[in-house]
Amino acid sequence: MLAFTHLSFVFFFLLSFCASVMRSSPVTMADIDIEADSQVLGVIAIARHGDRFRYFQNPDTYKGGPTETTALGEVESHQLGSILRSEYLSPTSPSYIDGMRSDLVDNRELKVLVKNGGEGTVIFDSAIALLQGLFPPTPNNKITLANGTEVLAPLGGYQYIPVETVEPSNDRSLESWTDCPAFEKHIKEFYASDEFKQKEKDAQSFFHAVKDFVFDIPTTLKNAWNLYDFINSQLTHNQTYAYRLPPTLIETARGLADFHENGVFSDKESGGIGNIAGRTILHTILKSLERVAFNDDPLQFELIETGYQPFISLFHELEIVKENPDLQAIPNFASAFVIELRRGSPPDVRDFLRFRFKNGTGKGFKTLYVYGTHADIPLTEFIYKAKGGEIANNRQWAEVCAGNSVTLTEQFMDEVSYAAKHQTVSTITLALVAFIGLYVIRSVFFRAAKVTGEKIRNVRGRNVRLEGEEVLNVEVMTAQVLPDEKIRRI
Structure with a gap:
């Protein structure tokens, strides 16, 4: 039964994908320079x-x-x-x-x-x-206006x-x-990496030279963004500061900030x-x-x-x-x-x-x-x-931030929900065809089961329900899931 459910999802997804393709012009296999005059x-x-x-x-x-x-x-x-x-x-x-x-x-x-x-x-x-x-x-x-006045x-x-x-x-x-535990863990791992430690070691001369120009800001690689942003802002808006700052410090600060932010916001x-x-x-x-x-x-x-x-x-x-x-x-x-x-x-x-x-x-x-x-x-x-990398809504974001992977079923149901609200008549028509196809597949499945002697009970099966409310395993203080009515599809 589980295999049948997954097959249904795949079948419906393929038809939905075909619907999106049909909205564009017919596909040809010509290999031309499309950058010329498209x-x-x-x-x-x-x-x-x-x-x-x-x-x-x-x-x-x-x-x-x-x-x-x-x-x-x-x-x-x-x-x-x-x-x-x-x-x-x-x-x-x-x-x-x-x-x-x-x-x-x-x-x-x-x-x-x-x-x-x-x-x-x-x-x-x-x-x-x-x-x-x-x-x-x-x-x-x-x-x-009606009286002839132009406004x-x-x-x-x-x-x-x-x-x-x-x-x-x-x-x-x-x-x-922000407020994402898994991302904060990613940041800590970057700070603990050998590459980061070596970069900080190599930059010690810069941190010593820049100390008198950043006042109370900690001069560490971990704080590279704040060092650079302060220097750059002062260099742009403070003439006295701009006259005093040695010309090479801003370039080095920018390079370290680039290294830092690229390491944090990449994978x-x-x-x-x-x-x-x-x-x-x-x-x-x-x-x-x-x-x-x-x-x-x-x-x-x-x-x-x-x-x-x-x-x-x-x-x-x-x-x-x-x-x-x-x-x-x-x-x-x-x-x-x-x-x-x-x-x-x-x-x-x-x-x-x-x-x-x-x-x-x-x-x-x-x-x-x-x-x-x-x-x-x-x-x-x-x-x-x-599609494989996108995070489609707040619920999936909360799961990712909690360190959980988003299941195919959840992402599929979100796509179906969006399609139901925004897709065209042709897409809806194909959806109906999909359900008819599912019915045919189901019929074939049951006939084959009978031939092999398998006993298939109720198609719907029995839903197992646990006592109490269903909750998502997310740290409440960090990555909360909003009620459905407050979640706007993104």
Whole structure:
């Protein structure tokens, strides 16, 4: 009976997968250069916030302290928004998103998610500044009243764009590394590694030299992030400090911070706990790609404003760092990782993905390749490979953080639940066909059992129930599971 249940799950999953493929154009086996003139259907942009004042992070738990955005940070984010506009909303650009309105924002075509966690309002402020650059004020943002009066929106036609904040208290998709026991264990193991100890030994001369420039901050490799962030913030905003600081110290501090953060927010294996920051945001990416790929969904541009942590984890989880070792580092302020959904050129008109990265506002976009490929990857292939590492909801996050593995059945049921709410009529039709197929398989199964003399009782069997409430084995003070009604699918 257990084998039959697993077979049913696999059968339904295959049909659901076929349904997602059918929403795209027919698949051909032509091997052509799809990077030449493919058409951009939509974009998912993951952006890091702009400059802010010093941000302290506990090196053991990664809980952050208070900080504030700066005018420089808002300018950087606004500039990034303008760059994204010229790249994807300008009809003369080769990467123009086909059919997307670029003068006045259509809120059905644009979705904005903003991390609202340890950094406070910094990321929200950066998102607003970026959107001002993406959709600047325009004199076309006006209406004419019934009496003939023409009214222009404030600030010269400012465009007000809805923003959805994502709080870790009810949605772990954008800040999954805090209050996570398994991740804290991963951090401790990194600190105890021979590589870490050797690196700290080699850096003793730096720690001695920098002591007079960081005041009461502990000068240890474990505290490398806080050392670098303090020095960098003072160097940017304190002229007296900038005049006194020896020029080589900031470079060494940055190198040690890159080593530290890359070790914390990465894992040797795809799907490892070290990649948790990338694995939770990966689910958001996959669901958004499904929306953009579906012709009847108007979504064409999604902005995810966040911190630096998901960048490092995603670059590892998607195996980008294997050919780009320079990305094993903290991305600069106002960096952007862009995923383009493209329609291939005839005769191969499948949907493909192109990945591009811009490290801060001073450099151009660089094309990256995932999972060892050297060209744009088919959407269906990417989904197939990425599914194994994603963390799809708060319940799975809690299980992972408790050190438990998520079962195939749980993940399957979550996918079915999502499909029931969001999929098309054709998908639902295929689901019905799946259940009919299951009935046929069941009939064959029972007939074969009778032939071999097996005695099969009630198909449903008997459910074994334990006394008391079912609880998840998670530390209550660290990784709590929210009630179902408070868990929003991510």
